[in-house]
Amino acid sequence: MLINLTLNGTLRTLDVPDHTLLVNVIRDHCGLTGTHVGCDTSQCGCCTVHLDGRAVKSCSVLAAQADGGQVLTIEGLGQAGLHPMQEAFSRCHGLQCGFCTPGMIMASVDLLRELPQPTREQIEEGLEGNLCRCTGYVNIVEAVHEAAQLMRGSQA
Amino acid sequence: MSAVLSPQPLLRKEDQRLITGTGQFTSDTWEQGTLHAAVVRTDHAHARFRADWSKVRQAPGVRAVLTAQDVAAAGFSGLVNSATVEGPLGQPQVVCRMPVLADSKVLYVGQPMAMVIADTAELAANAAELAEIDYETLPCVVTFEDATAAGAIQLHEAAAGNTSVVFENGDRAAVDAAFARAAMTSNVKVVSQRLIPAPMEPRAVQAWHDAATGLTHVRTPTQGLLSMLGMFTAITGWAADSIRVHTQDVGGSFGLRGTATSEHVLLMLAARTLNQPVRWIGSRSETFLSDWHGRALTLHGHIALDAQGRILAIRFDNQVDAGAFNVYFSTHIGARNLAVTMGGVYKVPALHMRSHIFFTNTVPVSAYRGAGRPDLAYAIERLVDHAAHEHGLDPVALRRLNFIAPADFPYTTANGTVYDDGQFERVMDCALADSDSAGVDQRRERARSRGRLFGRGLAYYLESSGSGAAAKDQVRGRIEGGGLTLHAISGASGQGHETSFAHIVERELSLPSQRIRFVAGEVGRDLVGNSTGGSRTLYGLGSAIVNLCSQFMEHGRPQMAQRWGCLPEQVLIKGGRWLHASDVSLHMSFQAWLDQAGAEGVELIGQASSGATFPNGCHVAEVEIDPQTGVCDLVGYWAADDMGEVISPKQLVGQVHGGVVQGLGQAFGEHAVYDRETGQLLSGSFMDYFMPRAGILHSFHHHSVPVPTKLNILGAKGVGESGCSGSLPALANAVIDALRPLGVTQADMPFSPARLWDLIHSGRH
Numbered sequence: 001m002l003i004n005l006t007l008n009g010t011l012r013t014l015d016v017p018d019h020t021l022l023v024n025v026i027r028d029h030c031g032l033t034g035t036h037v038g039c040d041t042s043q044c045g046c047c048t049v050h051l052d053g054r055a056v057k058s059c060s061v062l063a064a065q066a067d068g069g070q071v072l073t074i075e076g077l078g079q080a081g082l083h084p085m086q087e088a089f090s091r092c093h094g095l096q097c098g099f100c101t102p103g104m105i106m107a108s109v110d111l112l113r114e115l116p117q118p119t120r121e122q123i124e125e126g127l128e129g130n131l132c133r134c135t136g137y138v139n140i141v142e143a144v145h146e147a148a149q150l151m152r153g154s155q156a
Numbered sequence: 157m158s159a160v161l162s163p164q165p166l167l168r169k170e171d172q173r174l175i176t177g178t179g180q181f182t183s184d185t186w187e188q189g190t191l192h193a194a195v196v197r198t199d200h201a202h203a204r205f206r207a208d209w210s211k212v213r214q215a216p217g218v219r220a221v222l223t224a225q226d227v228a229a230a231g232f233s234g235l236v237n238s239a240t241v242e243g244p245l246g247q248p249q250v251v252c253r254m255p256v257l258a259d260s261k262v263l264y265v266g267q268p269m270a271m272v273i274a275d276t277a278e279l280a281a282n283a284a285e286l287a288e289i290d291y292e293t294l295p296c297v298v299t300f301e302d303a304t305a306a307g308a309i310q311l312h313e314a315a316a317g318n319t320s321v322v323f324e325n326g327d328r329a330a331v332d333a334a335f336a337r338a339a340m341t342s343n344v345k346v347v348s349q350r351l352i353p354a355p356m357e358p359r360a361v362q363a364w365h366d367a368a369t370g371l372t373h374v375r376t377p378t379q380g381l382l383s384m385l386g387m388f389t390a391i392t393g394w395a396a397d398s399i400r401v402h403t404q405d406v407g408g409s410f411g412l413r414g415t416a417t418s419e420h421v422l423l424m425l426a427a428r429t430l431n432q433p434v435r436w437i438g439s440r441s442e443t444f445l446s447d448w449h450g451r452a453l454t455l456h457g458h459i460a461l462d463a464q465g466r467i468l469a470i471r472f473d474n475q476v477d478a479g480a481f482n483v484y485f486s487t488h489i490g491a492r493n494l495a496v497t498m499g500g501v502y503k504v505p506a507l508h509m510r511s512h513i514f515f516t517n518t519v520p521v522s523a524y525r526g527a528g529r530p531d532l533a534y535a536i537e538r539l540v541d542h543a544a545h546e547h548g549l550d551p552v553a554l555r556r557l558n559f560i561a562p563a564d565f566p567y568t569t570a571n572g573t574v575y576d577d578g579q580f581e582r583v584m585d586c587a588l589a590d591s592d593s594a595g596v597d598q599r600r601e602r603a604r605s606r607g608r609l610f611g612r613g614l615a616y617y618l619e620s621s622g623s624g625a626a627a628k629d630q631v632r633g634r635i636e637g638g639g640l641t642l643h644a645i646s647g648a649s650g651q652g653h654e655t656s657f658a659h660i661v662e663r664e665l666s667l668p669s670q671r672i673r674f675v676a677g678e679v680g681r682d683l684v685g686n687s688t689g690g691s692r693t694l695y696g697l698g699s700a701i702v703n704l705c706s707q708f709m710e711h712g713r714p715q716m717a718q719r720w721g722c723l724p725e726q727v728l729i730k731g732g733r734w735l736h737a738s739d740v741s742l743h744m745s746f747q748a749w750l751d752q753a754g755a756e757g758v759e760l761i762g763q764a765s766s767g768a769t770f771p772n773g774c775h776v777a778e779v780e781i782d783p784q785t786g787v788c789d790l791v792g793y794w795a796a797d798d799m800g801e802v803i804s805p806k807q808l809v810g811q812v813h814g815g816v817v818q819g820l821g822q823a824f825g826e827h828a829v830y831d832r833e834t835g836q837l838l839s840g841s842f843m844d845y846f847m848p849r850a851g852i853l854h855s856f857h858h859h860s861v862p863v864p865t866k867l868n869i870l871g872a873k874g875v876g877e878s879g880c881s882g883s884l885p886a887l888a889n890a891v892i893d894a895l896r897p898l899g900v901t902q903a904d905m906p907f908s909p910a911r912l913w914d915l916i917h918s919g920r921h
Contacts, residue, residue: 032177033181033183033184034176034178034179035177036183036357037358038407039358039440039842040439040440040441041440041441043843044356044440044842046356073177074176074177075176075177075178082176086176089175090167091166092167093167093168093806093807093809095174096408096650096651096810097355097356097357097407097649097650098170098407098650099179099356099357099408100356101174101175102175105175121851123850127849127850128849130850131842131849132850133354133356133408133410133847134356134650134810134814135813135817136814136817136818136820136848136853137813137817137848137850137852138854139810139813141851
């Protein structure tokens with residue numbers, strides 16, 4: 001089937017089998033490999049991207065469901081310079097191996113869209129759908145907290 | 157939402173690519189015309205079989221089906237077992253190597269039987285479903301008791317009683333004598349349950365063959381290029397110089413990425429045979445059944461004390477589940493790693509251990525973060541705590557009485573390990589002060605008033621970090637493009653070496669880290685280096701880098717002498733500068749030298765030999781358990797660690813966080829559970845296998861108490877695995893402390909709500 005989607009601001013038209021998942025469109029058809037696949041039960045969140053401004057696990061979305069939609073991946077997030085969330089993850093040492101990081105950052109950006117000033121408990125709860133094996137999450141929570149402060153500051 | 161550019165630099169050199177999605181993990185790149193592989197795995201735990209692959213071969217898009225016959229025709233041997241030991245009377249170990257593909261018998265659910273190669277991953281997977289396999293099922297064993305019971309079904313013809321070896325270490329007679337005269341004795345049995353390592357990047361392999369050069373290339377996540385190459389050559393029989401191993405970013409390893417697996421060598425064979433690139437990307441469910449599992453140890457510790465509480469002897473009786481075959485590291489775990497620090501941080505005059513390494517119908521077991529050492533720390537520190545409570549002694553005072561004192565170093569343990577240095581009492585006092593030990597009763601009372609059970613646990617771990625398999629670590633330094641490029645073999649899997657090694661050079665040569673580049677990988681065949689394992693790369697390769705820095709300064713000495721018209725001995729070296737011994741106006745920095753035209757292209761090799769180090773620390777955990785639900789909250793965690801010289805403080809604490817939380821995962825929920833009757837893995841995905849999630853550790857305090865070691869040039873000790881060694885016993889001691897008023901004196905991990913509720917309501921009180 002033919003799919004039209006806007007991927008990181010660029011309109012793409014793709015001819016893919018009906019059962020193609022969004023993550024496969026992003027990685028295999030469009031070559032954007034920053035979005036990772038870490039499981040096959042939609043538990044790990046490594047494949048998190050934004051569809052029409054909301055975080056989704058792209059392994060659990062059919063490409064057909066994204067037809068006509070706006071998809072933002074980690075590659076698109078920092079097109080105009082690093083996003084505050086990307087900077088905060090680095091500065092707070094919220095990543096080690098970096099495999100979960102793109103999904104973690106995309107989930108965190110959406111978390112702050114919903115809760116611009118989250119408590120630590122809200123951050124912990126908001127990231128329950130993203131697994132990390134390296135950091136113990138301590139610095140990830142710190143990074144989201146710091147990004148929230150940075151972004152609040154930049155809006156003031 | 158507007159993106160804001162910040163003037164502040166990123167913390168690590170690795171971060172720019174990893175936070176922008178431009179990292180290069182194995183599955184992120186592929187060659188043109190790549191074929192795809194799927195593995196046919198058995199769903200039986202123990203069975204004989206006959207397979208008909210004809211329908212698979214005829215399926216659409218299939219290019220090849222590799223079976224045990226193809227592996228035999230290629231002359232491949234079984235997978236590599238890296239360590240063997242003997243029994244106490246010189247009895248040889250029965251080593252049962254895993255075949256690349258099962259021939260006529262399978263021994264665990266998930267064991268590979270064939271590889272299907274097709275035009276797409278989907279066609280390969282669909283074709284794999286068409287295999288016609290007739291099974292004659294056999295009884296299976298998944299526990300020590302079942303495997304070693306009289307009349308138990310035998311997995312391997314050569315392994316009577318499903319025993320690989322019974323290994324002993326230490327002095328049995330001295331320990332027996334000590335127990336005979338002891339005033340007090342205690343014993344506790346600790347189960348360090350089977351775990352799934354689960355790094356976030358699933359295992360993946362790509363292979364391609366260059367007919368023109370005769371080289372077969374393999375790209376895969378690994379923690380050791382040379383060890384991987386050695387295993388590939390051992391299995392395939394191919395010449396080492398006909399194989400190239402490539403790795404870029406590695407999505408976590410934790411001990412798992414050190415070995416060649418069936419998928420690696422099958423893809424190499426397919427690439428060479430078909431002369432086309434082939435890839436296999438493991439699904440998570442598949443890696444649960446095919447990545448080596450971790451832990452799977454039971455340690456039964458016994459301690460003998462004199463009337464004053466001085467330790468007279470410690471004895472361990474261990475059950476070491478190897479899984480279905482001896483792969484890579486399991487013997488090393490059960491033998492060396494359970495023996496090397498058997499007495500922990502205590503003066504113990506007599507030590508003895510016995511490890512029974514046995515086979516079960518389960519995924520083979522290999523290294524997982526610490527590979528036996530965290531399990532041993534867990535057992536020792538449970539044993540000491542248990543003995544203190546059993547005999548009415550204060551656990552802290554008992555530890556204090558028995559610590560090896562600073563004046564005792566170097567200290568040789570009763571079974572021959574030499575500890576170089578340590579300040580255990582000082583480190584413990586830091587942890588006690590940080591964790592407000594004086595306020596414990598108040599916190600316990602406050603929790604009680606809220607209807608909750610409060611527990612506090614303390615543990616003092618000591619690790620022996622990896623000594624390395626290669627005799628030395630080497631690094632090549634080359635001045636190029638106005639900077640210093642470092643090349644070495646040992647690669648990272650999240651440890652941030654590109655950053656830490658730049659920090660070391662910056663410290664030694666006062667060269668800004670922006671001008672330093674570290675590249676790991678196969679850079680010619682002339683360098684020697686170790687795998688990244690046993691927490692040793694920072695100090696192993698880092699020491700070679702310190703040596704490289706001094707070589708660069710020595711290299712410049714005659715040039716300065718010539719320039720200044722003096723003797724080389726009159727040129728002093730200090731802080732990345734050459735100074736004239738008497739004329740203060742004559743000096744030059746390494747940075748200024750590097751900017752000169754003549755420096756470009758200068759190349760030197762630094763090297764160092766670094767053995768094991770002894771990182772140690774005191775961890776304290778406080779928990780509150782809700783008796784209504786069994787839910788256990790970790791309300792406070794304090795770690796005081798002696799990691800020796802610290803290079804990158806933030807990365808060090810990050811390693812501790814990760815290690816502690818892998819321990820918490822084991823403490824609170826991780827458990828690879830097999831069904832005893834069918835041998836099926838019941839926790840086979842992230843849907844049923846507990847993984848630590850955000851919030852598992854929200855109150856964490858770290859205190860670094862560095863006691864630099866003289867065992868390597870850098871003075872640093874291994875960090876990566878220590879967190880687990882601290883958190884396992886600290887958590888266990890805390891949970892049992894909380895349950896002690898109910899009469900509970902021992903409980904096994906995982907401390908899931910169900911298990912704790914059961915203990916609380918089991919009618920013991």
